[in-house]
Amino acid sequence: MKKITTFLLLVVFCASVSAQQTDERKPAKTSEKTKIALLKARQLLQKDQGKLWGKNLWHENVLFQDRDDTIYSLKKLEGSKTDDSILFYKTLPKNTLSKTNTVQTYNGEKYATIVADDFYMNDESATVIHELFHRLHFEELDQKNIKLKTEPVSYLDNFDARELLRLEFEALRNTLNLMDKNEDKSKIDAALADALLFRKARQNKYRQFLKEEIEIETVEGLASYTGFALSTYPNKYKRAISSLHGWETSPTYTRPFPYATGPAYGLIFDHLNLDWKTGFDKIYNFLEIYESKYLKKPLALNHDALEEAKSRNNYPAIHKEELARKLTFENRVKFYTELLVNKPTLQATLASSEYTFSFDMNGTLSLGEFGTLYSGAKGTDLSDNNFGNFEIDPAKAKLGVTGVLSSKWGDKTKYTFPLPSKITDGKIIGEFYEIELNDGWVVKKKNAKGDLEIVKEETKASKL
Template sequence: MSALLLLVTQTSLSGDAPLNPAAAKPAFAQARQLCEADHGQLWGISLCGPAMLVDPATRDVIASEKDASGVLHAADGVFAGSLPKDVPVANTSVSWSGTRWIQYLWPLPDDDALRRVLLAHESFHRVQDQLGLAAANADNPQLDTLEGRYDLQLEWRALAAALQAHDDAARRAHVADALAFRADRYRRFPSARAAEAALERNEGLAEYTGVMVGMPTASERQAMALRDLQRHVHDQSFVRSFAYATGPAYGLLLDNYRPGWHDEVRHGAYPADLLAKSLGLSLDKAPSSAKRAALAARYDGKALWAAETRRQQERDRLIAAYRSALISGHVLVLPLRHPRVQFDPRNLVPIGANGTVYPTMQASDDWGHIEVQQGCLLASDWSWLTVAAPSGEEGSHISGPGWKLELAPGWHLAKGSRAGDMVVAKSD
């Protein structure tokens, strides 16, 4: 399989303002102002670059520059047109029509601070390959377990306390607690270290960049890092969104304790490991059960455990329903070779070795395009996608419970490996 293009989407916070040149130009100006103010200081490279605003409902696009293929036309100082269906639409970076673009979903957040962070965050994604920080988004199913979620949220609370500490001794103590909760998670889930670091070196560093470049003062950066730690607590799932919370916190603490850490990360180091090393701590030594309980008590661990236990019971019922629909029931299997995927990183449901359920998704591959609104199962190795068996077919337009598929020419539905199953296959 060729390299995968993984894209994540986040819900816009603003209203229904139409996308037009008059609305787009201030956004492009603000993005350029931010990157020019940074002047390449943070990462040693300019974050400025071609940008586009895309309305996900209509695929209308307004860009800061013309495209190489001439798809976009000049419109009052910017360039407008419509994105082809095979071009992913998300808050991300995308290569299209001869250009590597910063792509923003329209409308942008109304909140000025969140908008500035978003503008700088996505700018990082355009240059991260040049920095040796190629995007990698490993699954983190441990963060959908009772123990994994508990440790992560205790870690977040300790990080928040560290950022707000009034003296160095208190700050170091809270950092030690945060790293102890992380070490406990690493002990329980041996694959967590590399998997979590992969997302932290991608979305975590991007969000840290957003905070550093988007916020003009140290106090505003601290406030935004604290805001990130708080606003992701209510995500339905942490498996793909946790790094948006940890990235700025670890980055700001590293700025304090390990100046120059950016070069180490570019050469493969993990942010949490660097912070532990800087303070003479080790993520290889997990706390005892008694020690973990004592540490948790400092951060209202008893109430958190009770809430997470209730959540897990509800989650078990949801997983059972997904297993019935997408594993034991009749299904349609779509092989993945060159996938282009959009999804919400806050609502994923890992279901063990079978993969992860994405409640909503848009995916394109050689076989065409599918839109899912009621759940699909993605294999852990991204080799296939499964939805409930089809219920309707009109030529190349196939549909089923909560999904619609448009087949590309030369593809058809064939019998699957189990009676009642189907698979998308290439025609002879």
């Protein structure tokens, strides 16, 4: 997560009179819902008293942010108002905070921020607890100068990797279902062994990606598990099964996968009474935890065992679906390579790391050495030192149609867009995106190919 997370796409259609009436009622409704959500999360975490992780996850630095830049908190914020001395609210200047579920700096302090959407305010406290876990987790990691990667894991778009991950999802669902039905432990053990067998086969084949894979699972997987474990979901096993089904339908697994695997493995390990939660400064490798704390030996992996496990986990249907998806994936790679690599483009490089980049995690695509494609994304400058802000139109965002390419050059991040259709003072408009330039930034031709580049305009003083 850090400064990266999924952003909420909201489209509201109303008649003018109805819209006015809705807007008049909305603040009261929103404030009441956010108050209930925050008070409920606080009560749950105070009841837990830190038993799950050894530290109390509740902190007053948590707020909901509405789409009109109004923020709501149980903490009295500078310049805020209150109607009941319980909930405090204020409207922030535009782009003060990114409208994402994440951890952000506000007035020099770290806050867990949640989008004030009905789903997040009514999901049994799972999202609020998820983000509060992030706040404490990041604080602990920062104190020990531990940096974990949370970028999409590119190999999970590969045909064989997706197939093995889907088989793992299937086996995890079987395990959770057996747990929910209080089936014999031997059946649970067998289903779980299948899941870890698929995981071991996949990770052995792509060893070079293991570090980044378990790091993002440590960040997002643990937060998702914690949200599930401390929520008031009436049946957490069924909820985890539903989550596995939901994330399995994603066109890409490179970023969403830990939101499925984290709750599943966490709940399973808890069911098996494993002492697996060893602190906030550890890297969590679910296969290693299983082998060392439960199996007490390496999981045996061989061709026959893998084929037998496939036969128990819906392999024919998964294989057929992934073969069809492979063709779609290859066509998308060709389309975006032509659009954002071969053709002339518009490019912008960040001058400062104080930049939030939020994206639809279900709309990413690896273009290998060229970087990662994001079909829906928004960039917000928090420093006034970068080129400006941009957004792909949420109404048009679609994988295979829209996108911005993000690539790394050393410690620099570069964004690549298709050529714009219109450039005016302070604004660049493309077919599906819009860029607001900060003062002093201009568009210039970069090379003979026809690429354009957003650069800081040289002043007379800088030329001397």
